[in-house]
Amino acid sequence: MSKIFGGRYEVLDRIGAGGMAIVYKAKDLLLNRVVTIKVLREQFVTDEDFIRRFRREAQSAASLSHPNIVSIYDVGKDGDTEYIVMEYVEGRNLKEIIREYAPLSTEQSINLARQITGAIRNAHENHIIHRDIKPHNILVTADGHAKVTDFGIARAVSSATVTHTGDIVGSVHYLSPEQAKGIQSNEQSDIYSLGIVLYELLTGKVPYDGETPIAIALKHLQQEPVPPSKLNPRIAKELEGVIMRAIAKSPEQRYVSAKELLEDLNHIQAGEPIAWFGLSQASDPEATQTHKGMVKALNPIEVIDAVPIKSVNKRRRILIVGGLVLFLALLVGGIWNYMSVGSTKVPDLTGKTVPVAEDFLKDAELSLDPEVTQEFSDEVDKDLIIRQDPKADNSVKVGRTVKVVVSKGIELVEFPNVIIGQMSKENAINLIKNAGFTGEITLVPMPDDAAKDAVIGQDPMPKSSWPKDGNITLTVSTGPQWSTINMPSVIGKLSSEAKTILVDQNKLVLKIETEVSYTSPEDVVISTIPSPGESVQQGSEVTMVVSRGPGPFAQGLEAQASSNNVMIAQFLAGVQKGRLKEQ
Template sequence: MIEPGTILNERYKLIKTLGEGGMANVYLARDLILDRDVAVKVLRLDLQNDPDTVRRFQREAMATSELVHPNIVSIYDVGESHGQQFLVMEYVKGSDLKHYIVEHFPIPYQRVVDMMEEILSAVQTAHDHNIIHRDLKPQNILIDANGHAKITDFGIAVALSENSMTMTNSLLGSVHYLSPEQARGSMPTRQSDIYALGIILFEMLTGSVPFEGDSAVSIALKHFQEEVPSVRAFDPHIPQALENVVFKATAKNPANRYTSAEAMASDLNTALSPARAHEAKYVIPKDDLDETRVVPIVPNGPTPPHNSDGGADQPASQAAPENRPKKKRRRWLIVAISAAVVLLLLIGIGVVTANQKADVAVPDLRGMTTAQAKTALKSARLKVGKYRYAYSTKVDKDLVIDSDPKRQVSVKESSSVNLILSRGQPRITLDNYVGQDYSDAKSDLQKRGVTVKEKLIKTNEAAAGKILSQSIKAGKKVIASKTTITFGVAEPIKVKKDNTTFALRDLTGYTEKSLRDYANEVGLKIVISQSYSDTVDTGMVISQNPAAGTQVQSGATVNVTISQGADPDEVKTVSKTISIPYQAPSAASGSASASASSSGVTPNGIQVFIGDKTHNISDINKTFNITADDQVTITLQVSKKYPGSYRVVRDGTVIAQEANITQ
């Protein structure tokens, strides 16, 4: 373990331990340069000298750094400090999916589907980069503060193109989520990750894993000997279509699972659709090699060696009669000719029948995915024709709106049926409505299906009813029926008509809201400007014109300046005086007397490093010797954008340092 407060590479200050693993420990740290929290994974001290472990640790960083996806934990940096390997990752504030399931179970089905789709999208990205995770489990899926999933720990992920990483004899991954082929010791594939995802989906729906046992071996055996239990047996309210996703993802034979994470996500996306409410239970196809087959006997084929005329006990050396009666020969000839005639008649009937196609009804394909529609058409002895896309306010994107010919229309079998697929709800592009009349913009948007709200802003700087702001930026494409836009609309300030003269208040320290409240109360017009300030908090009034106490009338204009806070680019000069105690060398240093000064005292060598807007902390700023307690004054040019730092070294040992100096 590393003590909190330790700084790695003069940049990452460790704050506390987040977790301990078999290979590395994870710490919450502060990036002193970018001023943000990060997670730092440090290889355990007892493994630093193991080249295989170091190589595996570095491989994790290489494998994950090329994966850029909102649902995959990002790798920011990889480094080594004092012989310790470490990597810097995105810090996800929240818990892992294992804890989330415990704390939130039962989880609403739609929430389960949404979270799984995020996970599947991330896994698809990894697979697109030829990276198999191998260890997918709820503990390796983090849930951030907004409820979004992020996959982490690609520590045993393997790039398919790297043959040197083949581990056919290693059983990798946690046993509760291990695919049958991994349990047998086979090389994992993309379908192995899909199996683990199916088990994770099972756990999210039931709150527990499908297989338990007294040992890892007994659990692994269950993965390739027993079928995954029914989630509907645990909760009968789970839709059959959703259970079918679990069954297909966890098929024992990888060939029977989804071909990709994207395919699983596509099926999962419609699992709660009313169109699939009466879906039949998915039956996993039996492997052909596991089925018992009856091998037909070939007519007129070779006679079995020990049964020449039907006698089971006839010796093999016994000779068959040389001549058979002629009647038998004629009888067999008649039978053969008759069989040939019957065969020809059957062939003729088959040809005629084949040319007479039966009439079939087009099935109802509405709400299905293209894959489901293909299956339904194949079952009805029909084919998929062309695809056509259309917008729909009722049917989700990529699902079937209708077919051509339509449902229940009678057509000949093997006919093609065209599919009309949904583009989703139509999107509109929002304009810049600032400066327009609110009533006109509201009328136009409401006709297009957008919900419009009004927020009145008291001002005399714009005509009444003019739009001053909008909650959604111009140019954004939105689904009209799902969009609410709020406009800030000008409302005139009622100015007192009696022209009363009064003394202006001291407005310094007012917020913009309290400023406008006062202006409305006495009938003033306020003109606001902004400026940086080191002494006045952001959003507060710095100054005013006319000054406080000035006699003004209702309707007068007052100019105020509001603080934006300190200027991040303003450079300040900061001086630090550091005391340097002299330390006499130990008696064990053999050459100490040789380097003594003329006074007979051995000097200490001092090095000063500084980092600011113009200096790099890695470069020596000054070097000198001391023979008694001394001090040094360091001058830094710093700002919020360029925080300062310093380090004082005495005879190779750091005796004083400080970072993130801004004032």
Template structure:
């Protein structure tokens, strides 16, 4: 039945219980998206038309019950030869499980449970429904503590034919009422007797009547008195014991007259004024069917007989008295013998009746291993046995659908109708792929080989990844996916580290800009990753070096970087402002002046351009070093106009010659102080001032010694930053 769908909407999930007449399954209502319980009739009842008719009628009656302590019946249906009832599914335990775990229960808890059962019975009895099988197995306790009574109306549907077939009285013998055990009609008071036994068991942890066989237990219900609850558990109040004593009277007339009456007693029994009430006493009257002593009827004497002489009458009287005395002597033994014989005959009759009612024939369990499930079920049913739970699991060496285990061994002697559980083999289920991501490749392969995968079917591929080199970063099949280790191929992708990239230049960036770039590239700044050095070429705060990745080299993400930042010019450096004169070709006409300079920061640096029409002087900021002099060139209208040299020593001593325009009296100062032979060395980059002086002379010859303007115009120095184009 597991996995079967009844009525097109009830998906069977698992078996959760069962009894002599039905099996109970947990199922899911696909239409309403809720869990429900389904009671399915055993196969031995499906051919009894009267049973089926009454079953439906009683199931519909049970469905009419609407009470918080009654399991709701939602639906009744039939599919082929499967008859079922759909009921409310209660999450929790049944009372029998609770009694086994925790009995004896606390008095208040037992009374609370019994009160809810009595309330449910009162509702059912008002709807003319007798339960007939009240027992802890049929009492469900939800997780919220709510008591739910189940199995209403099912036992009542059993026919005389069914009783004959099963050879037993329907119900649970330990909870039988005496009238139930006799096989006579039962009513509401029979349910109350069973409830009294349930309360007795909750408070004492034991059943009132036990025996070696159902027959002996039934006879004890009929004949014997049970051990009183307070003698077993002295913690039980007298008021509670009185309820048990009254509900378990063998004479139905001495029990509670209704469930409502018993419920009222249960609701008040724990009140302070009732807890120590007097013990109930009952008058044990003789059974009307028992043998009784009937007084003898004396014979009538005629008047003639009474005649005659007084002597003869006296003699006759003496004779009669002797005869009566003799009869009295023999009457008592005969009476007791007769009573004993009658009692033995009555007991023999009861034993014969109960034995006939409860005796179930023995059946030899057949061997169904290696049979298909269908054949195994048919074989067991032919023997009068029932198939219970069927578990389907893979078993090596058995084909799909073949029985590989049975709960009772073949040849065992069991009662007819006994339940045999089976285990049936299924196709070998696929195994789940283990998670391998994060393992080293060798460890992952070792796991797969241990699981049965041939190493030849394991493929390795490598990819760039942020994960450590050699670790698995992906797998196919994925983790927990189905796979067959004996046939499937496995692909493991392994990290070969982070992908390299071309390192950009950080030189001439500010420290903040360089740090931001490092972060964007996935690199890290080392703990002591900032160093400072003086520099002629770069102003303070600019990066002048990067390590370990130089510009345009291959870099690996995650590597720590060290930056060298300029702290400014070295202490020996001299900052010198050189005033450069410039004149137009002709006064009043525009000429474009371009100034290029070189100093310790480098050669051929552009100062800027300006358009002039009068002679002007421009300030050029130079940085000089002991091994690096300065030079400033003025280019007018695209042609070299003049070049001025600035010596580090002169600048330090304050003896730098003042430049004069060509034609002035001091124009020789622009080159007379330079020594010849100091040409610019292309290997070192140092300026040969003698060569520069020669260049000045050559330039003057080219311009025929002409020049415009003399000296420097200090007033116009304020406008040195104006006029750029």
């Protein structure tokens, strides 16, 4: 018997595994569709902090809706097993395609890159960073449609790498320099990783490789990549410029946003020039000097090498001592400035609007952090502050900024349709809870022709916006109300008319039998069980016997044929007797 998660998702097949999860193809028994389930590995189950991050990031990513992003349907728990339910994509991951077909053509590469960049742009505009863009996380269908998966999940995993150090090893080839340094990643980190993917599509190789993950990470930080046109001369210079800008080590030299990158890819696909490309080539005097006069540029290094060792050591000591003096001066100055700044008490900002909070902070000689975080709240009204950091009444230095979290009000979510297909009340309640609704559910019984316990009405209506903690009312069928009736007479009627009378009008369960009849035409009711006028309970089975012909006309033809045969036989017998007399 196959495994069923959450009483709803039946496992059909295992389709893969990674450092974080085992991946299954499954069937959603409630909505009758094929889905993908990622089941977390056991080593993560006992890490409560990771589980909380995992759920939060998955729920955040579930808000994304884009044709090039794999949709997240559900996050659940079955016993001790945590799982995510995702859209099932029939296809292969991009790494498999690269291994088999790379280098891809320029047209194929740009087409895939535009789709992936569009997905990343949509996520970034919704304040979600992927953090693990790599070919393994990009699925491609048979018709070339790309879909990016695992949005937001990498953040939960990367936070857990102190205890699970091997979990991101497979991603090191696509790691941005800031991620390799352990610095907080941002949107430009995704752009860097996407640039590496585009490099690999066009060359069949990653720009940095090595024997160990550490060696590869160091190359991301220190080594310049081989220009992709050296590996694939068919790559145009402008496309190479786009790739090299995307994988620039310094974020300042990289694309600022996925929108900018997508615009340049669109220009290249349309055969249009890129505005910055020619300018960047002409306005880089250092690059020109390096290309034109490498030997001259390196000559001063030979002179420096010729300086006596004692002179070099003396100069080094002077620089070190000078640096230490400067550092101590700055340190003392900083401490002095800190000590000389007065203290103030943080006012209570909770329950206030941002403009009012700014006035309170100004009076306390403090300022509001410009990055105001917003989140849904069931308790605090929209546009009012939920919490603050530092907290109220704390003593802080004058001039400090205070962070606040502002309420977006009660979260309104699209309510599911639970009156479709005579859904049972148990399945309806599960569907409502899986959609995140926590309000009280009231069941109202009502007689109906629908099956017993089927949901026949709902408040709120399907697809309406509803607060997650709002009250819900479901109208549930108590089943049909049957009574005893007299069996209707349908003998002599066509079977279709008789069926309407018995089933639709009188709520009887019909069984149809056929038999040969020379007295009734084809498709006409010959008899019923019970007979017309007899008592019968609605909802019970009755039998209707229908003629399959040939009918009375055929019987007349058969009788005439029989008479003709007799006459012919008698004629032949008379002829035979005449012949015998002649002999």
